[in-house]
Amino acid sequence: MNGTRTTGSPYAPHTDDDTAAMLEAVDADSVDDLFDIPPAVWFDDEFGIDARTEREARQLVRQTLERNDDLVELLGRGHYGYYVPSLVDHLADRSEFLTSYTQYQPEVSQGFLQALFEYQSLLVELTGLEVANCSMYDAATALGEAATLADRVRDTSGHRVLVPDLLLEGRRSTLENYVAGTDLEVETYPTDDSTVDVEALTDTIDEEVVLCYVENPTVRGTIEERLAEIGDLAHEHDALYVLGSDPVALSLLQRPADVGADVVVGDASVLGLPTSYGMGLGLFATRESYLRQVPGRLVGVSEDATDRRAFTLTLQTREQHIRRERATSNICTNQAWVALRTAMHAASLGPSGLIDLAKRDVTRAQDLAARVDDLVGVTAPVDDRHHIREFVVQVDQPAQAVADDLEEHGFAVHVVGEHELQVCVAGASDEQIDAFVEAFTEVVR
Amino acid sequence: MNGTRTTGSPYAPHTDDDTAAMLEAVDADSVDDLFDIPPAVWFDDEFGIDARTEREARQLVRQTLERNDDLVELLGRGHYGYYVPSLVDHLADRSEFLTSYTQYQPEVSQGFLQALFEYQSLLVELTGLEVANCSMYDAATALGEAATLADRVRDTSGHRVLVPDLLLEGRRSTLENYVAGTDLEVETYPTDDSTVDVEALTDTIDEEVVLCYVENPTVRGTIEERLAEIGDLAHEHDALYVLGSDPVALSLLQRPADVGADVVVGDASVLGLPTSYGMGLGLFATRESYLRQVPGRLVGVSEDATDRRAFTLTLQTREQHIRRERATSNICTNQAWVALRTAMHAASLGPSGLIDLAKRDVTRAQDLAARVDDLVGVTAPVDDRHHIREFVVQVDQPAQAVADDLEEHGFAVHVVGEHELQVCVAGASDEQIDAFVEAFTEVVR
Amino acid sequence: HYEPLLSEKDSTHVDVDDDSPLPDDLTRDSLELPELSEPELARHYTRLSQMIYGIDSGPYPLGSCTMKYNPKFTEDVAALDVAAVHPDRSSGSIQGTLELLHRLQDYLARIGGMDAVTLQPPAGAAGEFVGIRVASAYHEHNGDDERDEVIVPESAHGTNFATAALGGYDVVTLPSDDGGRVDLEALEAALSERTAALMLTNPNTLGLFERNITEIAEMVHDVGGLLYYDGANLNALLGRARPGDMGFDVMHYNVHKTFATPHGGGGPGAGPVGVVDELAPFLPEPRVRERGGEGGEGETEYELFAPEHSIGHVHGFQGNWLVLVKTFAYIARLGDDGLLDASAKAVLNANYLADQIDYEVPYGPFHHEFVASAGDQDAADVARRMLDFGVHPPTTKWPEIVPQALMTEPTEVESKETLDTLAEAFQQASASSDDELESAPNRTAVGRIDQTSAARNPRLSWQALQDTNSGEDSA
Amino acid sequence: HYEPLLSEKDSTHVDVDDDSPLPDDLTRDSLELPELSEPELARHYTRLSQMIYGIDSGPYPLGSCTMKYNPKFTEDVAALDVAAVHPDRSSGSIQGTLELLHRLQDYLARIGGMDAVTLQPPAGAAGEFVGIRVASAYHEHNGDDERDEVIVPESAHGTNFATAALGGYDVVTLPSDDGGRVDLEALEAALSERTAALMLTNPNTLGLFERNITEIAEMVHDVGGLLYYDGANLNALLGRARPGDMGFDVMHYNVHKTFATPHGGGGPGAGPVGVVDELAPFLPEPRVRERGGEGGEGETEYELFAPEHSIGHVHGFQGNWLVLVKTFAYIARLGDDGLLDASAKAVLNANYLADQIDYEVPYGPFHHEFVASAGDQDAADVARRMLDFGVHPPTTKWPEIVPQALMTEPTEVESKETLDTLAEAFQQASASSDDELESAPNRTAVGRIDQTSAARNPRLSWQALQDTNSGEDSA
Incomplete structure (x- = not known):
């Protein structure tokens, strides 16, 4: 039939x-x-x-979607299109993983629980923090949850949440929605060369601050150089120090625990998901001291009746289905299957592969910046910082016009200012980058 | 890594x-x-x-294959591109099916054995014969095996194998290779309006004939009308009556057992496989009396130590790994996984869906023939017979030129004569057929 | 039925500073993770999968969770290359994506009887949050900013309470009447000018239709409140009744529960939100609309826009796109006929199954689910016992209005034969001895799990496990 | 661990004549088959899959079968839309397909040290058949038509014997020498002007390299015979020795065994055949070659052609295309380095495992496989016993030169850890009591199966089963 x-x-x-x-x-x-x-x-x-x-x-779906132009995307700014090994699709698509429910009956969910436990373990290694949940929706909502966590754990009457002025609109706006039911207010601090202006931050921070948020790398691909200093600053004012990052960057950049981070948020789906119109995986890790205040699901180890090791969702009394209006979050369904995919992708790369990938993100961004910087009327990178994955390019012509021309040539880049484009190497092959340089050269000629 | x-x-x-x-x-x-x-x-x-x-x-593979032109294929003649339900890919791709070995250890192969047993049962219903093996390579090699079977089971000193003059070159040539090590010789009998010329066949058949092969439908899409008569003729001369068909046609056309067929061969991958450059699935079914002479693998039912039903490969003494040079065939690896897919596709359609599919193959071919027959300088169908799936079209212009023009318009058809094209509706959507008529109209204008 | 952790198979320490393109002080020292080959990983995850019960394993009658079969073809369309676009692409270059989203907005609006739909919320609870934020924004926009209460029936999903709290509201819990439905007197008492919204699911978690829904809507609207529809149980009503027609102002859709997108062991989901015209200006941005004029080939063109008083974003980008593609494909496959048949068979199945089991089933008549009572037995024990019969048990111990609740929702995808098998498992469980109940399950990958130990001594990572073990070793 | 047959779930009788577009006498009366829904089928096949041991389940050390891990990405490339073309397409419109085939012909020629390759044979045995047919055609072309014997070593694969017979040859069986290799004196005695070919695999089925291969080739060629290479064990030599360089005239490649295409539970396979220049004119048609001139974009163009004295077709079309795509992808992934490493690790693994087990392992030194002897135990019992330890057993009772043979080939994809697990299973089997051996297996979906009953009372379809049952009922 x-x-x-x-x-x-x-x-x-x-x-x-x-x-x-x-x-x-x-x-x-x-x-x-x-x-x-x-x-x-x-x-x-x-x-x-x-x-x-x-x-x-x-x-119908195919024909509809075929209206999309086939462009080489040199796009990043929070969503990346790394190559996902075929293994991930094939194993994650096994219907036992794909079609099962949340693991409320752990005895028939051991495989998924173990995979999520391995995902948590991966994030513990990457962040250096003791506790990682097994997912939030995305980086923006994870940041929102970090703010409500701060609201719960900070004793002060403070209400200021500090975020960088460069923060993506989607993240800032989501954060504001999350704190709308609290007394918290979101404020920005300035950046300098697209990294935290630590002096300006020092000037603005006070005891009213409950959370200080920094991203590394930043949305413009720059790498923060004074993270530990910022951490000290936050802690001096009894503010929660929240770092935004992702598993690829974390494989190479400073370990959050080493710079004093209290919470790490970000999008972990840089591994495991292809480009998917912004679908993500909210990374959330924190210190053990905040364990009982963590939002979302946690998988823990226990024993079964014969004392064999077994996995189970644990500390569920934090959650909405038990605690109702006093839950740490309203989150129920999260991104479990994406977390599985991310864990698979990370396992497929291994520590060497992860580090290599991140290093190539640094050198390839560097190389591409140098190549376009050679062109007349083009400066790259704009920011005098180390970069990973992406960087901002200044062009003499109006940026939008350049981007439109590039689209005609089959390439998509970000427009981030009147004369600023942003370019990302993460998902592109070497051939595609060569072709891009050729097209870019022609467009800005 | x-x-x-x-x-x-x-x-x-x-x-x-x-x-x-x-x-x-x-x-x-x-x-x-x-x-x-x-x-x-x-x-x-x-x-x-x-x-x-x-x-x-x-x-590399993708770029290489993208050199293929994207044409709507109105092609048949032994290989068809029916829509394969997504279920088939998802389930057949489960690695337990895809990556397992031949079921020599039946205790850890029950699932595959059962699926193959179900495939055999499907063919038994479709053909009406008692025994179906669980696959040969394709229709051509199955026909070759039928000939060697005839050589073994016929007592006569005969050496003539009769096939229709329309037989596909690939099938005839394969057959000739299979009988090269025997005394058999392949001869053709004439056809009339692309079906067996029974009178001519009567004239040529004699006791020297060991096998008489008829296809229904024929390679030109015509439906045989005197199958039982031909069967009688073959049996009167003690020749094996071998019918060529496929699961879709068999769902609607006369049941081979009802017209006296001794063996049914054909390509069963019309169900289960997408268009795949001729990759097939050899269907082989025969009467119980020839059981010990059947080539290839057979799955049978048995009991386990606790008397539960269990499946196993059986009658292996016919096979090369036991019987060596006295085996019924040299076949070892066959097309098991394709048989699985075919069984899945058939199960997905069910008897109603199978019959509907075949009926639509008749009416859609009829409708398309009528539409192109309306065009000036075009006759369709050429053969004054009922058709299923495909038919021959006569054009005033050179057929090759028309086909080339159609290719320019994005359609592939067969050239089967100087002024003859062949067109198949099996895999095409209604929209594609409408577009084809439009293109064809333009081309022959 | 045992598979070591990846880290137990291998743990490789890799120093970062070799050939680092960055200064030492900007990088971590090392990374220690499993370094395994593809064959090893394929086996690892294959074995893990073998220790999971999925919807293709058998019946999954989780009340209020609506575990439906997930059509395979929806996976294929979500995996199309043309679906893989970046969220920052220019609108002109992703007309296909925007068209699909627009069509889905339209489908959902029709199905729910709503005027406008946002697809951004990445899960049902996120949809609830959008609903509550929209309600806040609406009241605030009207200068109506003293409303600080949200009313939630006692039998509601936990997310309703948590969402209202996250939105900054005090939660007013509404008792049920004797028939298991909203107690109108209690509602009257709860409603006031402080009421921002009443959150309701219909049919409710007992599977009962709120017959007084029109009256309820009037009562809520009379005090200036909004009526929120929790879409968890929409599968029961498809094609037969629409929240919009019942007087709901805002609703979320659980695409997993109603439109068969896979649950993925806990997401990703999607929780689109539909609203009446009056609330449309407050929906999250961006949404998709038709652009005046037509494209080159006469096709309608689409664009993103921010509603006038938008609450802004509730997700960094546009939500769980791949899930939305599957949702669209499912609706396009079923159409009117299929959707109508889905609710028919879902309700038939629930009623049939309720009839076949021995446990007491209070209340009624049921739509898509029923809540049986395990009586003297512990419902969680019953559930674990049922695992041994090869089926998945129902949701247990909730709603609390039924003692030892066995909340059961077979959905439309189960055959009569499967329901009979399931009924048999219920019977066997009900006939089980205390000992059998308390020792279950026995045929699963692991036996009954000690939840207290897990919570008392949290071991939430391999690293923690190592510490625990070495602690034990030294002890 | 039990799943009913599809036909036991449903059997629906449908009459054909309703609305038939054909006259009654051209159609069947009815069709009776299972009519089931997608959810039911998904569960059926999922459950069946759970009763199968695949390469992702664990080690699969089947001697001479070379069960290697099948890289997942090769499935994806074979599933590409652009791979789905009809065999009757014009050459000009499928340049991609022809280019891929041509590149694969070239890869295989280089790997085997051959001059020309056909990709048409749909399995290894079909490749053998092509080899034998090519040999016949060659001799016949040379007027050398009295050759009616093919020589095959006693330890050869059964297909060699059967293929030679199918080709019309008398089979001359060649005994092994004390070292397990070709006995040169016996070969001398067997060779004559009647010899059409000697079929050999190297390393042979004992895992031993035929050290005298150059001499053997000379001897065969001296009598005018051809030397055929059975590619079953090519994985042992990748990058280290090539059949062409050893003096072989014709060979087949088992793409499953050497290039990791999935075995599919018994196919589809592919058995490309390589030959030296002299034999190239006899290969099956069509083959692919470069066409003079270049395409529009400077790309090489390809065309099909019939070799001058082609034996014609051995498959209706062009063989198992989808398998060839996977073969190509695998070789392109590994390249020289990977192929060289594959043989290295395959040989290392076999030697290591042989060293770790208690069973006697005669002969040596081994390449990719070894044949242990179960001694007093029945090898098939040992195999079934090993199933209970969660691993797949080796091939048993063959070659017969080793009593109670356990023919073991771990391949390169197994880790040391897995080999140790496997060795442990061997040890446990060797330490098992007679009772344990004879009652095994016990932890599988079904217990030991009665082969005699299956063969004595063949029940080869559901219909036959029905007849049997009703016969029993009436008895």
């Missing part, structure tokens, strides 16, 4: 005989009789949505 | 420490020492094949 049948749900297996027998069992004449809906709200109309065969539905 | 590593085999897990420990255990200084190869034949050169990352290897 499948593939051709378009009446009824192709995923409801009832034969007519079954339906008749079941109706008889429940003593009903028709299925409609089972619906206890008052006539006033009974829906008599149709949605007007055509049923399609599987083939037609596939075709 | 994977995805980036290009030295050594990425699929050999040895760490350097492992290698050292293992060499020590076997008391060797280096791996080279383990090779007992005389210096004269030691290979000192290189193949000159570059190692690539997984991403690069993928890219």
Whole structure:
């Protein structure tokens, strides 16, 4: 029937005989009789949505999406298109992983629990912090959760949340929504050459500050150089020091625990997911002292009846289904399957592969910047800092016009200022980068 | 390491420490020492094949294959591109199916054995014959095996194998290779309106004939109308009556058992495989009386130690690994995984879906023929017979020129004569067929 | 049924400073993680998968979780190369993505009877949060900023309470009446000018339709509050009743529960939110709309826009895109007929199964789910016992209104035969001895797990485990 | 661990004549098959898969079968839309397909030291058949048509014997010498002007290199015969020795064994055949070659052609294309370095494992495999016993030159740790009591299967099973 049948749900297996027998069992004449809906709200109309065969539905999605232009994306700014090993798709797509529910029955969920435990262990190594949950939605919501954590754990009456002026609008806005139900207020501090202006931060920070947020690398690809100093500054004012990063950067850059971070947030789906229109995986790690205030799910080790090691969701009393309005967060479904994929991708790279990947992100960004910097009327990188993965390019012409021209040549880049573009090497092959330089040369000529 | 590593085999897990420990255990200084190869034949050169990352290897294949033109294929003649439900890929790709070996250890192969048993059962229903093996390579080799079966089971000194003059060159040539080691000789009998010319066949058939082969539908999409009569003719001369068909056609057309067929061969991958440059699945079914002479693998039911039902490969004494030069065939690895896919596709369609599919192959071919027949200078179908799936079209212009023009318009059709094209509707959507008619109209204008 | 941790298979310490392109003080010293080959990883994850019960393993009748079969083809369309675009692409270059989103907004609006839809919330709870934030923004925009309460029925999902709290509201819990539905008198008492919203799911978690929904809506609206629809149970009503027609102002859709996107062991999900016209200006930005004029080939063009009084973002980008693609594909496959049939069979299945089991099933009539009572037995024990019969048990101990609740929702994807198997498992559990119940499960990868030990002595990483072990060693 | 047959779940009888577009006498009356929904089928095949041991389940040390890990990415490239073309497409419109085939022909020629390669044979045995047919055609072309014998060593694969017979030859079986290799004196005696070919695998099925290969080649060539290389054990030599350099005239490649294409539970495979220049004119048609001139973008163009004295087709079209794509992808991934490392680790693994087990391992030194002897134990019992330890056993009872043979080939994909696990399983089996051996396996989906019953009372379809059952019922 499948593939051709378009009446009824192709995923409801009832034969007519079954339906008749079941109706008889429940003593009903028709299925409609089972619906206890008052006539006033009974829906008599149709949605007007055509049923399609599987083939037609596939075709519809494909044809619709084929309207997307096929561009080489030199895009980053929080979402990256690294190559994901084929292993990840094949194993993560096993239906036991893909179609199972949250692990409330741990005895039949050991495999998923173990994979999530391994994901947590990965983040513990990367961050140096003791506790990582097994996911938030994305970097923005993880930052929001960090703020509500700060609100809960800080005794001070403070209400200031400090974030860099460069913070992505989507993150800042999400953060503001998360703190809308609290007394917290989001304020920005200035940056200098796209890294924290520590002097200016020193001037603005006070005891009213409950959270100081820094990203490393920054949204413009620059690498912070005074992280420990900033950490000290935050702690001197009894503020939570929250670092934003991701697993690739963390494989190479300073370990958050070593610079005093209290919480690490970010998007862990840089590993494991292809470019997916911003779909992410919220990384959330923190110190053991805040364990009981952590939002989201935690997998822990326990023992079974015969004292064998077993995994289970634990400390659930923090969560909404137990604690209701006093939960640490309202999060329920998170991004478990993405966390699985991220763990798989990281395992596939191994420590050498992770470090190599991050190092290549540094050198390839450096190399590309140097190549475009050679062009007349182009400066790159704009910021006098080390970079990873991406950097800002200044062009004499209007940036939007250059970007439009590049799109005509088949390349997508960010426009970040009137005369500023941003370019990312993360997902691009060497051939694509060569082709980009050629197109860029032509466009700015 | 994977995805980036290009030295050594990425699929050999040895760490350097492992290698050292293992060499020590076997008391060797280096791996080279383990090779007992005389210096004269030691290979000192290189193949000159570059190692690539997984991403690069993928890219290489993709870029290479992207040289293929994207044409709508109205092609058939033994290979069809029906839509394969997504279920088939997802389930057949489970590594337990895809990566397991032949089921010589049945206790850890029950799932595959059962699936193959279900495949055999499907063919038994479709053909009406008692025995179906669980695959040959394709229709051509299955026909070859039918001929060697005939050679073994017929007592007569006969040596004639009769096939239709329309038989595909690939099939005929393969058949000739299969009988090259016997005394059999392949001869053709004439057809009339692309079906068996029964009178001519009557004239040529004699006691020297050991096998009479008929295809239904024929390679030109026509449906045979006198199958039972031909069967009688074959049997009167003590010849094996071999029918060629496929699971879609068999769902609608006369049941081979009902017209006296002794063997049914054909390509079963019309279900289960997408268009795949001719990759197939040899269907082979026959009467119980020839059971001990059947080539290839058979799955049967047995019992385990606790008398539970269990599946196993059986009657293996027919096979090469036991019987060596007296085996019924040299076949070893066959097309098991394709048989699995075919069984899945058939199960997904169910009997209603199978019959519907075949009926639509009749009506859609009929409709398309009528539409192109309306064009000036075009006759379709050429053959005054019922058709399924495909039909021959006569054009006033040189057929090759028309085909070339159609290719320019994005359509591939067969050229089967100076002024004859052949067109198949099996894999095409209604939209594609409409577009084809439009293009065809323009081309023959 | 045992597979070592990756870190137990290998743990390789790699120094970072070799050939580092960065100054030493900007990098970490080293990284210590498993370094394994693809064959080893393939086996590891294959074995782990073998210790998981998924929807393809058998029935999964989790009440309020709606575990439906996930059509395979939806995975294929989400995996299309053309679906893999970056969120910062120019609108002109991703018309396909925008068209799909727009069509999905439209589908969902029709299905829910809503006027405008945002697809941004990355899960149901995030959708609730958007709903509550939209309500806040609406009241605030109207200068109506004294409203500080959200009313939630006692049998509601935990997320409702937590979401209201996250939104800064005091939660007012509403008791049920004797029939398991909203107690109108209690509601009357709870409503006031402090009421920002009432959050309701319908049918409720007992599977009962709130028959007085029109009256409830009037009551809430009369005090100036908004009526929020928790979409968890929408599968029960598809094509038969729409939240918009019942008077709801804002709702979220659980695409996993209603539109068969895979649950993934806990996400990713998507929780689109639909609202009535009046609330549309407050939805998150960006949304998708048609652009005046047509594209080169006569196709409609689409663009992103920020609603006038938008609450801003609730996700860094546009939510869980790949999940939305699957949602769209599912709806496009089923169409009106399929959706109508889905609710029909879901409700038929629940009623049939309720009829087949021995446990007491209070309340009724049911729609998509029912809550049986394990009576003297411990519902969690019953669940674990059922695992041994090869099926997945129902949700347990909730809602608390039914003692030892076995909250059961078979969904439309189960055949009569499977329901009979499931009923048999219920029967066997109900006939089990105390000993059998308390020792279950026995046929699973591990036996009954000590939850107290896990919580009392948290070991949340391999590193922690190492510390614990070495602690034990030295002790 | 039990799953009903599809037909036991449902069997629906559908009449064909309703709305038939064909006259009644051209159609069947009805069709009776299972009519099931996608969720039911997904569960059915998922459960079946759970009763199968695959390469991702654990070690699979089947001697002479070379069960290597199948890289996942090769599946993805074979599934590309651009790979899905019809065999009757015009050459000009499938340049990508032809280029890939041409490159693969070239790769294989280099790896084997051959001059020309056909990719058409759909399996190893089909490759053997092509080799034998090519030899026949060659001799016949030379007017040398009295040759009616093919010589095969006693320890050879069964397919060698069967292939020679299928090709119309008498098979002359060659005994081994005391070292397990070709007995030169016996070979001398067997060779004559009747010899069409000698079929040899090297290293042989005992894992031993035929050290006298150059001499053997000379002897065969001296009598006018051809030397055929069975590629089953090529994995042992990759990058270290090439059949062409050893004097072989024709060979087949087992792409599953050497180039990691999945075995699929028994196919599809591919058995490309390489030959020296002299034999190239006899290869099957069509083959792929470069066409003079270049394409529009400076790319080489390819075309199909029929070799001058081609034996014709051995497959209806061009063989198992999708398997060839995977082969190509694997070779392109590994390159020289990877291929060289594959043989290194394959040989190291075999030697290490041979060293770790208690069973006697006669002969040596080994390359990729070794044949242990179970001694007093029954090798098939040992194998079944090993199943209970969670590993796959070796090939048993063959070659017969070793009593109770345990023919073991771990391949390069196993880690030392896995080999140690495997060695442990061997040890446990060797230490097992007769009772344990004879009752094994016990931890598998079913227990030991009665082979005699299966063969004596063949039940080869559900229909046959029905007949049997109803027969029993009436009895």
